[in-house]
Amino acid sequence: MVSVSRLRRHPRQTTTFRQSPPTTHSRRTIHARPAVNPGIVTDGAQIAGETGDGVVALTDVEKRYQRTADITVEALRGVSLSLPEGSYTAVMGPSGSGKSTLLNLVGGLDTPTAGSVAIAGTELSGLSEPERARVRGEEIGFIFQTFNLMPRLTAAENVAFPLVFRGVDRTERMERARELLADVGLADRTDHRPNELSGGQRQRVAIARALAGDPALVLADEPTGNVDTETGDRVMSVLDGVNDAGNTILLVTHERRIAEHADRIVHLRDGRIQEIETVDGVNDTGDTDDTDDTGAV
Amino acid sequence: MEFGETLRLSGRAIRAHKLRSALTVLGILIGIAAVVTFVTFGASLQADVVGQISETSANNVYLVAAEDDEGFAGAGRPVFTEEDVSTFAGVEGVERVVPRGILSVSAISYGDDTVARTQATATTPAAFASTTFVAGEPFELGRDEVVLNRLAAQSFESNATVGDTVTLTLGGGRTRNLTVAGVVDGSAGELPFEAFGSQTRVYVPTDPLYNTVVESPSAGVPQRVYPQVTVVADPAETGAVRDRVEGTFPDTDAAQLVPDGFELVAQTSGDFADQVEEIVSQLTRFVTGIAVIALVVGAVGIANIMLVSVTERTREIGIMKAVGARNREVMGLFLTEAVLLGVIGAALGVPVGVLGGWAATQYAEISLTLAPGWFAIAVVVGVVVGAVAGLYPAWRAARVDPIEALRYE
Numbered sequence: 185m186v187s188v189s190r191l192r193r194h195p196r197q198t199t200t201f202r203q204s205p206p207t208t209h210s211r212r213t214i215h216a217r218p219a220v221n222p223g224i225v226t227d228g229a230q231i232a233g234e235t236g237d238g239v240v241a242l243t244d245v246e247k248r249y250q251r252t253a254d255i256t257v258e259a260l261r262g263v264s265l266s267l268p269e270g271s272y273t274a275v276m277g278p279s280g281s282g283k284s285t286l287l288n289l290v291g292g293l294d295t296p297t298a299g300s301v302a303i304a305g306t307e308l309s310g311l312s313e314p315e316r317a318r319v320r321g322e323e324i325g326f327i328f329q330t331f332n333l334m335p336r337l338t339a340a341e342n343v344a345f346p347l348v349f350r351g352v353d354r355t356e357r358m359e360r361a362r363e364l365l366a367d368v369g370l371a372d373r374t375d376h377r378p379n380e381l382s383g384g385q386r387q388r389v390a391i392a393r394a395l396a397g398d399p400a401l402v403l404a405d406e407p408t409g410n411v412d413t414e415t416g417d418r419v420m421s422v423l424d425g426v427n428d429a430g431n432t433i434l435l436v437t438h439e440r441r442i443a444e445h446a447d448r449i450v451h452l453r454d455g456r457i458q459e460i461e462t463v464d465g466v467n468d469t470g471d472t473d474d475t476d477d478t479g480a481v
Numbered sequence: 482m483e484f485g486e487t488l489r490l491s492g493r494a495i496r497a498h499k500l501r502s503a504l505t506v507l508g509i510l511i512g513i514a515a516v517v518t519f520v521t522f523g524a525s526l527q528a529d530v531v532g533q534i535s536e537t538s539a540n541n542v543y544l545v546a547a548e549d550d551e552g553f554a555g556a557g558r559p560v561f562t563e564e565d566v567s568t569f570a571g572v573e574g575v576e577r578v579v580p581r582g583i584l585s586v587s588a589i590s591y592g593d594d595t596v597a598r599t600q601a602t603a604t605t606p607a608a609f610a611s612t613t614f615v616a617g618e619p620f621e622l623g624r625d626e627v628v629l630n631r632l633a634a635q636s637f638e639s640n641a642t643v644g645d646t647v648t649l650t651l652g653g654g655r656t657r658n659l660t661v662a663g664v665v666d667g668s669a670g671e672l673p674f675e676a677f678g679s680q681t682r683v684y685v686p687t688d689p690l691y692n693t694v695v696e697s698p699s700a701g702v703p704q705r706v707y708p709q710v711t712v713v714a715d716p717a718e719t720g721a722v723r724d725r726v727e728g729t730f731p732d733t734d735a736a737q738l739v740p741d742g743f744e745l746v747a748q749t750s751g752d753f754a755d756q757v758e759e760i761v762s763q764l765t766r767f768v769t770g771i772a773v774i775a776l777v778v779g780a781v782g783i784a785n786i787m788l789v790s791v792t793e794r795t796r797e798i799g800i801m802k803a804v805g806a807r808n809r810e811v812m813g814l815f816l817t818e819a820v821l822l823g824v825i826g827a828a829l830g831v832p833v834g835v836l837g838g839w840a841a842t843q844y845a846e847i848s849l850t851l852a853p854g855w856f857a858i859a860v861v862v863g864v865v866v867g868a869v870a871g872l873y874p875a876w877r878a879a880r881v882d883p884i885e886a887l888r889y890e
Contacts, residue, residue, distance in 0.1 A: 293803065293883050314807040321805015332800045332887060336493050346804035348486050397805070 238266035239400045239432045240290055245299035247285050247455075259285040261455040262299070267401065267434060272427040274435045274443035277452035283436050284405075286452065290434060291403050292320045304400040321349050325394025327423075329406035331386040333378040333393075339365060339385075340374040343392045350397065364392035368422050384415035391422055395431070402426060404435045408442055420445050482810045491818040494790070502822065505779075505786045509826025509866060510833060512776030513859050517834025519772050520855045522841040523765025528850040530761060531754045539750050540576075540716040542723045544569070545709050546739045547746045557583075558743060560735040562697045563704040568729055574715045574722040579608045580707040582691045588650040589683060591637040601627075601649065601683040603691035608684065609665065610713070617643035617663030622688045627659040633681035634664045649685070659685065698737045706738070712747075723747050776862070779826065780870040787819050787874035791881075798878055799886025812879035819871020820864055827863025831856050 247260040260282045267273050277283050288294035289301050292308050295316075301308045303323045308316060325346075326332075333342045343361035344354075352360075365374050368388040378386055387407060394402050404423060408416030424445055427433050435446055443449045444463055451459040495502045546560045561580060570578045582603040588595050606619040609628065620626035627647060634641045641647055645661045665682075685691070687705055697704040714722035730736055730745045739745060791798070798811055835851065842849045 288884050291803070314809070317802060317805055317807040320803060326803045328887060330887075332796065332803070334797055334800060336497050345800075349482050349801075349805040349807070349810060351483065353483075354486070393804070 238268045238271070239304055240265070240267040240434065241300075241302045242266070242286075242290070243300045243302075245286075245289060245296045245301060247282075247289065247294070248297045258455050260289070260296070263452075263455070263457055264299075265450060265457065267432055269400075269432055270427070270430050271448075272433045272435070272446040274437060274446035274449045275452060276436075276438060276440070276443050276449055277458075278438070280454075281452040282455040283438075283452055285455075287403060287405055287434070287436050290401070291324050291326060292316045317349075321346055322397055323400040325397065325399040325402040327387070327390050327394050327402065327404040327407045329409035331378070331383070331390050331410070333386055333389055335378055338375045338377055339370060339381065339389045342378070342389055343396050346393060346397045360396060361392070364395055365389070367395075368392045382415070383411040384418055387411060387415075387419045388422055391419070391426065395426065400432065402431050402433045404433060406437055407435070408437070408439070416442070482806070482813070487810075487814055487817050488821075490814055491821050494794075494818055495821060498790075501786060505782050505822050506826045506829065508779035508782035509776070509823055509863060510779075510830040512772070512779040512866075513827045513830025513863060514834035514837055515772035515775045516769055516862075517831055517855060517859055518837030518841060519765060519768045520852050521835060521838025521849070522845075523761060523768070524852040525838065525842045525847050525850040526845070527758055527761040527765070529847040530757050534750050534754045534757065540714045540719045542712040542714055542719065542726055542747050542749050543709065543753075544712060544726065544745065544747050546735065546743045548743055557708050558740060559693050559695070559706040559708045560738040560743075560745070561707045561710045562695065562700075562734040562738070563706075564697045564700050565733045565735050566707070566710060568733055569710060569712050569726055572712075572722065572725050572729060574718050574725065576713045576715060577607045577610060579604060579711040579713065580687065580705075581608070581709045581711065582687060582693060582705070582707045584685060584691055585652040586649050586683075587652065587654075589633075590648040590650070591641045591645065592639060594638040595650075596636050598681075598683065601685050601690075603685050603687045605687055607713075608711075609663075613666045615664045615666055617661065620662040620684070620686045622686045624662075624686065625657065625659050625689070626662040626686060628663045628665060628684040629661060630665050630682040630684075633683050634661075636681050649683075649690075657690070695738065697734050699734055704734075706734075714749075719749050719751070723749050723752075776866060780823075780866045783819050783822050783867060783870035784874060786822075787815060787871050788877065790818070791815065791874050791878045794878075795881055795886045798881040799883045802881070802883035803887060808879040811881070812875045815875035815878045816868060816871045819875065820867035823863040823865075823867025823870070824860065825863075827860045827866075830863070831859050834859070 242263055242265045245260055245263045246258070249257040249259060251257055263282070263286065275283055275286060285294070289296055289308075290303070292303065292311075295301075295309050299309075303319055306319055306323070308319060311319065320326075333339075334345060337345060340358055340361040343364050344352075344357035347357040347360065362371070362374050365371055368391055370385060370388055370392070373381060373385060373389075378389070381389065387410075391407075394404075402423075407423065408419055411419060420442060423433060423435070433446070435443065437443050447463055449461045449463060450457055451461065544561065546558045559582065563580075566578050566580050569575060584601040584603045586598050586601050588597050589601075590596070605622060609619040615631055617628075620628050627649070629641060629647075641661055641664075643661050643663060646658050647661060649657045649659055651657060665684075687707075691705055693706055694703045695706045696702065712722065712726055727745075727747045730747075733745075735745055801811055801814075802808075838851075839849050
């Protein structure tokens, strides 16, 4: 139970997680997650019924891109989805299925053509650009496939970077950044530049950065896409720990193996939710069996 | 986002490309330095010239007949009669009146040495009232005497001294032997603009040597007539005396003798100083205007490099936006960077410009006068140039679509 209790999310506080040193991470693998039961398929009505009070609520979201005067691409055609607080959801689908569009909408980088996207109770579609930027900064933590760290900032400065735009003073920012880096096992890398870090380390810096603002939702876009399998497993175990601490995660991936880290998998196809699959056996017992001897990382 | 952090990030971006930033700064540096150099040189020149004028004789009022336009253009027509000289002497606040005429000569000889000359100045002993004599004293009217300045005395093979006799060859080949009464320093008692540089001067008494005469319209008898008269005024009311002297003009002989298209002009040293100042500052403005072109080129350099920078850092802009930066914060960041380049250029340009100005004054052999107001202006210009040059690139940065930017490789 160690990791779960220590990684609890305390909204709007800067001293969230503490955990044991990242010494035994190699023993924690994705096998911590139980096997998947792909049995449950929900239809549209059920999906609609799910929307409501979650951290993220998408209602009948449509997104069309006008490519040319004649060609309109319908990226999303009526998607409704709700992510309850503390949930771990994976989105899968072939390319062109609307995964990226969904991610951009939930992340407040884009606005829907129709329907509503609400993050932590804030409706995004009516917001101005600066207001959406604020939502991104305060409610969303992004993790990208290509890490997207600021090249000239150190690891700690990168982690602290989102807090710059929230007016947190430097001392406090850096302290929080060092704590978070320690949580992801990079306590000894705080002053390294991204180009001095390995891919896995960079992604862990990115995860720490995503958590810096204590967001309502962590958005991970193919977080293991640019690292090898073993490093990917390490990254995913960090993410698992983040979820165990109470953070809501939306993960986009095309790898089933990765998606199975989530509680449920949303299958997208042609801009519609084809199926929502619950990954079976998600329970604390299953987790702790394998992780009682280690921290989340 | 606090300003300190904006500065830190901008500074880091500038340092990340040292050579590129240095070259951009160099562009502004050259522009600002060029402006400061010319402004400094202009200020020095002005201070020097004006200083010379006011030094000579702040309480002198110069009277000439000049062409209508302005200043002393065309001065040289002999219009002021002896009658007028006494009129001016009677004006309140006038200490003395010094008439000056030009005596045409072809040569001056001392011993076996003959030196060619075109003219001598015919005047009265009053001309030397405030002049330092190296030797001797002023000549007396009615005697065959001469006063030389030091340069003139030294222009002969052996120096002429007080008591020696020099021979003046007048127009028409007539010669006249004159005794040297005194030797003066510099080129005293001349018009302000003639005081520049060191020239040889030969002064002779109006009586008996100056023979330009005209029948005085008021007195009805022939009188000497002078092209220029200097009224030495009470220093406390030079301006008022000038106005009073001007007031007597309609009743003078000069008013009747003055040719069409000419008019009588009374000017103080201060008036001269103002005119010269005006000319020098116009010149300075013109040359500085040319230097500003260099500054514009520098600004284009900043704009160019900032546009490159925005393109290069598209992904960084995307990251900033993803982690909560608003458009105006992104814009502020890039604008700060551009302004920083401008300010650094200006800060370095000012000392370089002062150095350039100093070198120019050394070359022109005048003393250095700084124009500190321009230093502040230079820094402000650096800020403005940076801001203007950075505005469009920063706006482009703010408009970057984060979705595209984050995909940008």
